[in-house]
Amino acid sequence: MTILVTGATGTVGRHIVSHLVEAGHAVRALTRNPGKASFPEGVEVVGGDLAATDTLQAAFEGVTAVHLINFGGDDYAPLPNGKEIVDLARKAGVRRVTVLGGWDESTLEPALRDSDLAWTHIRPTEFMSNLLKWADDVRAEGVVREPFGEATTALVHEADIAAVAATALVEDGHGGKVYPLTGPERLTTRDKVRIIGAAIGKEIEFVELTPEQARERMAAQGMPQELIDFMIEVFGNVPEEANRVNSVVLDVTGHAPRTFAQWAAENADSFR
Numbered sequence: 001m002t003i004l005v006t007g008a009t010g011t012v013g014r015h016i017v018s019h020l021v022e023a024g025h026a027v028r029a030l031t032r033n034p035g036k037a038s039f040p041e042g043v044e045v046v047g048g049d050l051a052a053t054d055t056l057q058a059a060f061e062g063v064t065a066v067h068l069i070n071f072g073g074d075d076y077a078p079l080p081n082g083k084e085i086v087d088l089a090r091k092a093g094v095r096r097v098t099v100l101g102g103w104d105e106s107t108l109e110p111a112l113r114d115s116d117l118a119w120t121h122i123r124p125t126e127f128m129s130n131l132l133k134w135a136d137d138v139r140a141e142g143v144v145r146e147p148f149g150e151a152t153t154a155l156v157h158e159a160d161i162a163a164v165a166a167t168a169l170v171e172d173g174h175g176g177k178v179y180p181l182t183g184p185e186r187l188t189t190r191d192k193v194r195i196i197g198a199a200i201g202k203e204i205e206f207v208e209l210t211p212e213q214a215r216e217r218m219a220a221q222g223m224p225q226e227l228i229d230f231m232i233e234v235f236g237n238v239p240e241e242a243n244r245v246n247s248v249v250l251d252v253t254g255h256a257p258r259t260f261a262q263w264a265a266e267n268a269d270s271f272r
Ligand SMILES: NC(=O)c1ccc[n+]([C@@H]2O[C@H](COP(=O)([O-])OP(=O)(O)OC[C@H]3O[C@@H](n4cnc5c(N)ncnc54)[C@H](OP(=O)(O)O)[C@@H]3O)[C@@H](O)[C@H]2O)c1
Pocket: 006, 007, 008, 009, 010, 011, 012, 013, 030, 031, 032, 033, 037, 048, 049, 050, 051, 069, 070, 071, 072, 073, 074, 100, 101, 102, 103, 123, 124, 125, 126, 127, 130
């Protein structure tokens, strides 16, 4: 029984790989650059491009469960070939599928809905690791500059997202479910800054930007306009699902979700 993990070099995928390996499963990791990727011992590495179905034959051979990302490419373009991937998975004998998605669907989700595969939609709120974007300014100047200091999110640790996906890949009973994932608490932007400061033993200054200043800053950093609009919209008006703490991580994995203080302690060196 081989489990295929796509996005295996990514923020969540690499935790899924570790989780499955530690639990003793046979894991095959897909990457576009097998020569560059490094995985735990025992992981079978396979080359392939998710957006090019004809490169995926070897990856799916003998696979019974697969974790899928729903984009293909560094610009996160939605996968155009979802139906072909689902057909390939069915022919290979796949039974369980997890999909990590954002707000928008690709062609993958409708193709899975139309199939007889047991698939689980993993829908995390804000990843704790997003806040590594503050690391350069904290190291250089001891400051975080953001808009919406009082906006709250129930952000989630990437290892908890992975633990939920890994469970759904190896256990029955998760097919047809949508799992919105949050951490254990709602935190304001100011709270997040304070908690990182506590982890590095240093007070971090918080400079609240106006939305207009934030737009200019993100544009100067080279962020695409679409992403800038998305960030301002989401943090100016955080969706209910991202703000309401839920118990899915605990219910699915049997473990309480990790706190942001734990994440900050694990990642303190990035901010020092
Ligand atoms: N950040 C958040 O707060 C947040 C919240 C909710 C949902 N999400 C969703 O989470 C997803 C991003 O997950 P992540 O942060 O774990 O990803 P990530 O760290 O950005 O990693 C991207 C991964 O995708 C792989 N990849 C990209 N194009 C590929 C292709 N054509 N073929 C095969 N592999 C390809 C890369 O592998 P190689 O380079 O090795 O090929 C890499 O492993 C997005 O769907 C996003 O919408 C994010």
